[in-house]
Amino acid sequence: MAKGKPTQAEPACRLYLVTPPALEPAAFAPLLTEALDAGDVACVQLRLKDCSEDDIRRACDLLRPIAQERDVAFILNDHPRLARETGCDGVHVGQQDTSYRDARKILGNDAIVGITCHDSRHLAMIAGEEGADYVAFGAFFPTATKTAEYKAEPELLSWWSELMEVPCVAIGGITAENCAPLVTAGADFLAVVNAVWGHPQGPAAGVRALNAAIEASTGAALAG
Numbered sequence: 001m002a003k004g005k006p007t008q009a010e011p012a013c014r015l016y017l018v019t020p021p022a023l024e025p026a027a028f029a030p031l032l033t034e035a036l037d038a039g040d041v042a043c044v045q046l047r048l049k050d051c052s053e054d055d056i057r058r059a060c061d062l063l064r065p066i067a068q069e070r071d072v073a074f075i076l077n078d079h080p081r082l083a084r085e086t087g088c089d090g091v092h093v094g095q096q097d098t099s100y101r102d103a104r105k106i107l108g109n110d111a112i113v114g115i116t117c118h119d120s121r122h123l124a125m126i127a128g129e130e131g132a133d134y135v136a137f138g139a140f141f142p143t144a145t146k147t148a149e150y151k152a153e154p155e156l157l158s159w160w161s162e163l164m165e166v167p168c169v170a171i172g173g174i175t176a177e178n179c180a181p182l183v184t185a186g187a188d189f190l191a192v193v194n195a196v197w198g199h200p201q202g203p204a205a206g207v208r209a210l211n212a213a214i215e216a217s218t219g220a221a222l223a224g
């Protein structure tokens with residue numbers, strides 16, 4: 001994920017992989033490699049919940065190079081200081097996490113800082129004005145990966161993308177089967193957990209299915 005909207009050389013909507021909330025880094029490394037080698041992925045977010053900072057450091061040290069060697073941005077969830085310390089490309093922070101300003105201070109202007117905005121135009125406008133590199137809306141569909149308290153609609157993506165240059169990420173229960181309205185509404189990135197890591201044929205098949213669905217929806221949108 002370069003800073004800014006995908007360019008003309010890149011697909012209009014790209015995949016943003018979020019890791020499962022618990023993983024064993026050595027066992028997960030080949031799965032990540034398989035996923036990234038299967039198709040177009042803009043970004044990987046390491047999202048580990050209920051584990052120590054040392055566990056996060058170890059996971060970053062093993063998984064970050066797999067993404068960065070492939071020109072895929074590696075973003076850490078929730079922990080701007082750890083993101084800086086471990087050489088991540090950026091951080092994703094939610095409304096209850098470190099503020100945008102503090103995250104930016106910690107990481108500097110070259111890093112990617114993305115912000116959760118739930119279903120809120122107001123939060124997104126603030127994040128965009130403050131300088132966020134992307135705003136994330138969700139959850140678009142029911143998800144078993146976390147308890148999602150907000151429900152976003154595709155119309156939010158069309159409103160945002162018609163008005164703003166700052167890229168928008170859609171998240172929450174997204175699959176190859178249901179993603180078309182989000183792509184046509186203008187999502188710049190689709191963030192997924194279960195559709196890739198829980199795919200019955202493995203993560204490579206998950207990435208291929210989502211890439212194909214994005215391409216088909218983009219073609220349909222261009223055809224009018």
Ligand SMILES: Cc1ncc(COP(=O)(O)OP(=O)(O)O)c(N)n1
Nearest residue numbers: 077092093094095116136169171191
């Ligand atoms: C791309 C993306 N969008 C939203 C979130 C959710 O962040 P947050 O609200 O801080 O919740 P947790 O992920 O920390 O449980 C995200 N991580 N990534």
Ligand SMILES: Cc1nc(C(=O)O)sc1CCOP(=O)(O)O
Nearest residue numbers: 138139143145172173192193194
């Ligand atoms: C991490 C996260 N944030 C969400 C939000 O709505 O902000 S939904 C979500 C989980 C996404 O996982 P899956 O693709 O398996 O539904």
Ligand SMILES: [Mg+2]
Nearest residue numbers: 078093094097
């Ligand atoms: Mg968070």
